[in-house]
Structures are given as C-alpha cells and as structure tokens.
Amino acid sequence: MKISVIGCGYLGAVHAACMAELGHEVVGVDVDAQKVALLASGRAPFHEPGFEEILSRNVEAGRLTFSTDFADLAGAQVHFIGVGTPQLDGSYAADLTYVDAAVTTLAPHLGEHPDGPTLVVGKSTVPVGTAARLAEQLAPTGATLVWNPEFLREGFAVQDTISPDRIVYGLPGDADLAERGRATLDAVYADLLAQDIPRLLTDYATAELVKVAANSFLATKISFINAMAELCEATGADVTALAEAIGHDDRIGKKFLRAGIGFGGGCLPKDIRAFMHRAGELGVDQALTFLREVDSINDRRRDHVVNLARHALGGTFEGKKVAVLGAAFKPDSDDMRNSPALDIAARIESQGADVVITDPAAGPRLREERPYVTVADDAHTAAAGADLVLLLTEWKQFRELDPAALREVVARPYLIDGRNALDPAAWRAAGWTYAGIGRP
Numbered sequence: 001m002k003i004s005v006i007g008c009g010y011l012g013a014v015h016a017a018c019m020a021e022l023g024h025e026v027v028g029v030d031v032d033a034q035k036v037a038l039l040a041s042g043r044a045p046f047h048e049p050g051f052e053e054i055l056s057r058n059v060e061a062g063r064l065t066f067s068t069d070f071a072d073l074a075g076a077q078v079h080f081i082g083v084g085t086p087q088l089d090g091s092y093a094a095d096l097t098y099v100d101a102a103v104t105t106l107a108p109h110l111g112e113h114p115d116g117p118t119l120v121v122g123k124s125t126v127p128v129g130t131a132a133r134l135a136e137q138l139a140p141t142g143a144t145l146v147w148n149p150e151f152l153r154e155g156f157a158v159q160d161t162i163s164p165d166r167i168v169y170g171l172p173g174d175a176d177l178a179e180r181g182r183a184t185l186d187a188v189y190a191d192l193l194a195q196d197i198p199r200l201l202t203d204y205a206t207a208e209l210v211k212v213a214a215n216s217f218l219a220t221k222i223s224f225i226n227a228m229a230e231l232c233e234a235t236g237a238d239v240t241a242l243a244e245a246i247g248h249d250d251r252i253g254k255k256f257l258r259a260g261i262g263f264g265g266g267c268l269p270k271d272i273r274a275f276m277h278r279a280g281e282l283g284v285d286q287a288l289t290f291l292r293e294v295d296s297i298n299d300r301r302r303d304h305v306v307n308l309a310r311h312a313l314g315g316t317f318e319g320k321k322v323a324v325l326g327a328a329f330k331p332d333s334d335d336m337r338n339s340p341a342l343d344i345a346a347r348i349e350s351q352g353a354d355v356v357i358t359d360p361a362a363g364p365r366l367r368e369e370r371p372y373v374t375v376a377d378d379a380h381t382a383a384a385g386a387d388l389v390l391l392l393t394e395w396k397q398f399r400e401l402d403p404a405a406l407r408e409v410v411a412r413p414y415l416i417d418g419r420n421a422l423d424p425a426a427w428r429a430a431g432w433t434y435a436g437i438g439r440p
C-alpha cells in the first residue's frame with residue numbers, strides 16, 4: 001500500500017521506516033529541508049538504536065522516500081500525522097499549530113483512491129476533542145479520520161513500532177466510516193496483527209484519552225517512587241530496596257520505579273501539563289489536581305540534586321569543577337528536550353561552577369547547538385581535575401566505568417549517582433564518596 005507520514009521527527013521518521021520495512025511504499029513529508037535531505041540519503045537525523053539500519057535499507061530498496069513537498073504524497077491511500085505537539089510558551093496547553101497546519105496543507109491533496117477509502121491517521125499526542133474537530137474539517141474531502149495514538153519509547157522506538165504492546169484505533173461515530181477506517185488500517189498493520197498484538201477499537205475521545213492516561217500513569221509511578229525517595233532520605237532507608245520489595249507484588253510491578261532525578265523528555269512533562277490544561281477547559285480540573293503534585297515532586301528532584309551537589313562542594317559552586325555524565329533525557333537517545341540532566345547542569349553552572357558535560361550521543365549535538373557549553377568526548381576527559389562527578393543519564397558506558405581508573409583523574413573522588421545506576425559498595429571500595437538518591 002502507498003502511505004505517507006507527515007512529520008518526520010522521533011516518531012514520524014521511525015514510523016515511516018517501519019512501515020516501509022513492513023513492505024509498504026512510504027513517502028515521509030516534513031517542513032524541515034535539512035532533516036528531509038538527511039533522511040532521503042538514508043542517514044538518521046537523531047540517535048535511535050536500529051533506526052538507521054532500516055532507514056537506509058528501505059531508502060536503498062526504493063520503498064522509502066522523503067520530501068518537503070506535499071504534492072509528493074499524491075497517490076498515497078493512508079496519511080499518518082506525526083507532527084509535534086509541544087507545550088505552548090507561557091501555558092500548560094499543547095500547541096496544535098503544527099497539527100492544524102499539517103491537516104490544512106494535506107486536505108487539498110485528498111480525494112478518492114482507486115484502491116479504497118482514503119484514510120488520515122492521527123498519531124500525534126493531542127488534547128481530547130482534537131480528532132472530532134479535525135474530522136469535521138476533513139469531511140468535505142471524503143477522507144476518513146482514525147486516531148491511532150503512538151506508545152513508542154525513545155531508545156526502543158523501532159522495536160516498539162514493529163512489535164507494540166497494543167494498537168488503539170479511535171474510530172468515527174458513523175458505523176460505515178468506522179468500518180472503512182478499521183479495515184483500511186488493519187490492512188496497513190496486517191503483519192503486526194498477525195502477531196496477535198491486541199488491537200482495541202474505540203471512539204476518538206477514548207483513543208485520545210488512552211494516550212495521555214498512559215503517560216500520566218507512568219509519570220505518576222515515577223513521582224510516587226521519587227516521593228518515597230524523599231521519605232527514605234529523611235529516615236535513612238533505601239528506596240532501591242523499597243522499590244524492589246513493593247515491585248514483587250504483581251499488582252504494583254517492578255517497572256518504572258527507578259527513583260532518581262525524575263522524568264524529562266519530549267513527552268511525559270508536556271503531556272501531563274496539556275492534560276491538566278484540557279481538564280480545566282472541560283471544567284473537570286479537580287480530577288487531575290494530583291498531576292500537579294506529580295509535576296512538583298518531579299521538579300523537586302532536580303532541586304534536590306543541585307542542593308546535594310552544593311553540599312558536597314562545601315556550600316558553594318564558585319571556583320569548583322563539576323563533571324556531568326549525561327545530557328540526554330534518557331540513555332540510548334540524543335534527545336535533550338526537557339532533559340533533567342541538562343537542567344541540573346545549567347543550574348550548577350549558573351551558580352558559579354565550571355561544568356564539563358559528556359554524553360555518548362547527545363554530546364556532539366550539544367556542542368553544535370550550544371557552543372557556550374563545555375563538552376568532553378568521554379567520562380575520563382570530563383572528570384579530569386573535577387571536584388565532583390554527577391551521573392545524570394545512565395548510559396551503559398557510565399554504568400560500566402571503572403571507579404579505580406576514574407579516581408586517578410579527578411581532583412576529589414566524590415560522586416553523586418542521580419540515577420542509582422552504580423554499585424555503591426564498589427565505588428566506596430575504590431575510595432569514592434558515593435551519594436545516591438534516596439539511599440543512605
């Protein structure tokens with residue numbers, strides 16, 4: 001089937017490549033000419049394990065093309081919308097400018113398709129009510145809108161796209177349109193559905209809410225364990241042991257209970273805020289006041305690490321050298337949107353420290369995008385002469401550091417493990433003062 005994917009960022013580019021991998025003929029459209037040129041040459045514009053391999057393979061096979069020109073999506077039967085929905089400046093609301101622009105530009109290119117119904121499929125994360133509004137806008141084109149939220153995690157994007165935990169279709173209220181939408185999208189995902197991946201059929205509003213409910217639950221789980229870390233810090237208890245012990249209960253589960261510097265990225269922080277904002281518009285803001293607490297617990301973790309670092313340095317950052325291991329919001333990604341690591345590094349630097357950052361994937365981008373930041377190639381270079389080392393993104397390269405070798409290069413062997421990723425006993429045995437999060 002011929003498919004288009006509009007918006008070729010972390011979600012859209014991976015979706016386009018994965019759809020081509022399934023055998024479809026795919027054109028990816030984006031307004032960013034530089035990104036399109038890179039993608040068209042088979043090179044990934046961002047770090048995502050396994051992505052460049054399927055990108056280049058499908059570009060070479062001629063199944064996957066990229067363009068800045070919406071005219072190039074002519075002939076596609078299914079159009080996925082994967083443009084950004086960031087937080088609006090000065091508000092918690094989602095910025096729908098890009099979704100609206102994409103749909104408006106797409107509309108004149110829609111029409112009868114010889115192979116069956118033309119489908120527009122929303123994948124961007126949007127406030128509940130958006131799909132119904134867009135469906136009205138698209139009605140005169142004859143295209144059917146399905147809302148098909150995306151649940152991929154960065155770092156696992158390819159695997160999550162080709163083998164998701166579930167697929168959700170938000171379908172139109174009209175039974176005939178719903179059936180056309182379901183059947184056409186089933187044909188797109190035929191290989192996934194053959195793996196018995198659960199496919200849930202629902203209405204637009206539920207599909208939109210499933211997405212933000214899932215992210216709100218995940219954010220709540222992280223803030224819950226970070227709140228427990230605060231209790232552990234006040235009592236000398238160990239949050240990692242606590243998480244393991246409660247996680248043995250299947251009803252709780254062990255995943256997403258890693259206490260640390262909190263959640264960041266281009267999704268959880270802005271999605272819980274947009275959800276709170278939307279609840280306010282709908283007159284049910286009280287239903288989500290707990291998310292304010294989830295958000296503020298998350299912010300407090302960043303303050304806490306800055307305070308720990310100041311304390312470790314004897315009360316002042318002035319004239320001190322601090323090595324920061326990690327800039328991306330999570331390992332196996334170069335995404336620095338709302339990165340707790342970068343935020344903490346910037347706060348420490350603004351208070352007078354000389355900060356050197358290193359990150360295996362985000363480092364080169366950081367150097368390019370923020371030339372005023374000092375970036376080192378690896379942990380040993382960053383830590384040379386440091387009075388304090390902060391581990392803020394738990395890359396494998398950092399988890400596997402040899403504490404004895406790193407001790408040789410620092411001025412003072414003091415480490416704050418913001419992700420509880422290291423073995424405290426091994427680091428202490430090598431002569432380090434080790435401080436974790438919510439650990440004695």
Ligand SMILES: NC(=O)c1ccc[n+]([C@@H]2O[C@H](COP(=O)([O-])OP(=O)(O)OC[C@H]3O[C@@H](n4cnc5c(N)ncnc54)[C@H](O)[C@@H]3O)[C@@H](O)[C@H]2O)c1
Pocket residue numbers: 006007008009010011012029030031032035082083084085086098101102123124125126150151152153154266267
């Ligand atoms: N990143 C993820 O892991 C992930 C996972 C699930 C859902 N989402 C959701 O998917 C959406 C996209 O997220 P992302 O992380 O890929 O964002 P992104 O910023 O990486 O990518 C968005 C892309 O859309 C392009 N774009 C903007 N306006 C356009 C237009 N009018 N026409 C064509 N292209 C346009 C931008 O140039 C950019 O390349 C968001 O709603 C996000 O919440 C993201």
Ligand SMILES: O=c1ccn([C@@H]2O[C@H](COP(=O)(O)OP(=O)(O)O[C@H]3O[C@H](CO)[C@@H](O)[C@H](O)[C@H]3O)[C@@H](O)[C@H]2O)c(=O)[nH]1
Pocket residue numbers: 125150151152153154155215218222255256257258259260261262263264265266267268271329330
């Ligand atoms: O126990 C944990 C788990 C995660 N995190 C942090 O939480 C953030 C988000 O992590 P993760 O959810 O793994 O990454 P994302 O790629 O942002 O994925 C989330 O956001 C996507 C966009 O909506 C969704 O599709 C995914 O299902 C959802 O997990 C990162 O800063 C992590 O360091 C913790 O602090 N502790």
